[in-house]
Amino acid sequence: MPKLQEHPLAMDQLTIEPGRAFSANSHDRPLLATIRQTCKVLNCSRTKVFDLLKGGTLERRKIGRATRVTVASIQQLVSNPTCEGRQ
Numbered sequence: 001m002p003k004l005q006e007h008p009l010a011m012d013q014l015t016i017e018p019g020r021a022f023s024a025n026s027h028d029r030p031l032l033a034t035i036r037q038t039c040k041v042l043n044c045s046r047t048k049v050f051d052l053l054k055g056g057t058l059e060r061r062k063i064g065r066a067t068r069v070t071v072a073s074i075q076q077l078v079s080n081p082t083c084e085g086r087q
Contacts, residue, residue, distance in 0.1 A: 032061055034067035
């Protein structure tokens with residue numbers, strides 16, 4: 001069975017605009033990102049993304065067996081001045 005290629009998510013589609021609400025009516029911006037896309041945007045490992053999901057920092061949506069991360073939660077994490085750090 002051939003492997004399905006994932007559509008790449010352009011970095012400009014996940015621009016962070018502090019103080020501006022994310023519009024669900026915006027048809028040119030995705031509302032959900034894959035785990036791989038989230039890793040790329042946040043520049044972190046899959047394990048870290050799943051830790052952030054488990055801790056509630058990022059929000060997930062399940063579509064069948066697929067896990068997606070809400071773009072709004074990614075934007076909130078990046079724009080939050082108190083990010084979680086290593087202790």
